[in-house]
Amino acid sequence: NQPAPGPLAPAAGIGVDEYGALDAPIPIRADDDGLEGVTEGSVWADEINLTTAQVLAVYDQGWRKGMPAITLHPYGKGQVAYVGTLLRGGSLQAWVSWLCQRAGILPVLQTPLGVRAYERQSDTQRLVFLLNISETEHTVPLAEPWEDVLTGKLVKQVDLPLAGVSVIRRTK
Numbered sequence: 001n002q003p004a005p006g007p008l009a010p011a012a013g014i015g016v017d018e019y020g021a022l023d024a025p026i027p028i029r030a031d032d033d034g035l036e037g038v039t040e041g042s043v044w045a046d047e048i049n050l051t052t053a054q055v056l057a058v059y060d061q062g063w064r065k066g067m068p069a070i071t072l073h074p075y076g077k078g079q080v081a082y083v084g085t086l087l088r089g090g091s092l093q094a095w096v097s098w099l100c101q102r103a104g105i106l107p108v109l110q111t112p113l114g115v116r117a118y119e120r121q122s123d124t125q126r127l128v129f130l131l132n133i134s135e136t137e138h139t140v141p142l143a144e145p146w147e148d149v150l151t152g153k154l155v156k157q158v159d160l161p162l163a164g165v166s167v168i169r170r171t172k
Helices: 006-012 089-103
Strands: 014-021 026-030 040-050 054-059 068-075 078-083 115-121 125-132 138-148 154-160 165-171
Touching (some): 006 068, 014 068, 026 068, 125 138
Antiparallel strands (some): 014 040, 026 040, 026 054, 068 078, 138 154, 138 165
């Protein structure tokens, strides 16, 4: 029985000696540009031993202060990221944004917090479904005009009421 991350240890460039439950969230300090929004971990914390990985963020409090919390290691044609704690809320959002940016994945649209954008494409058109899952109204500005599928009008912004939905379309 191998310790975490088990048979993936050579790919991750780390080993985990111990892990423990956290009574309260623990601050994290990112050492990599773009990860400033990753500020805390919760639930558990791995005690990561580096073999060949690079440290992206460290725990920033208590006896774990300075120990790796997030690492990155080149492997094959890609990289393996290891997160030794549970990221939630803004920390999770910052982490996913950082990963997407590194992978060259662009968001469908820039949307306010609480508005989701889902895209579907065919050879001739592009549809974007906007869903307001927040408790407030939101406006989504558009860089160029889109057709509002429900009204047939060209719009430069989409106003979404509470729990509102909109479908916009562009022809390729």
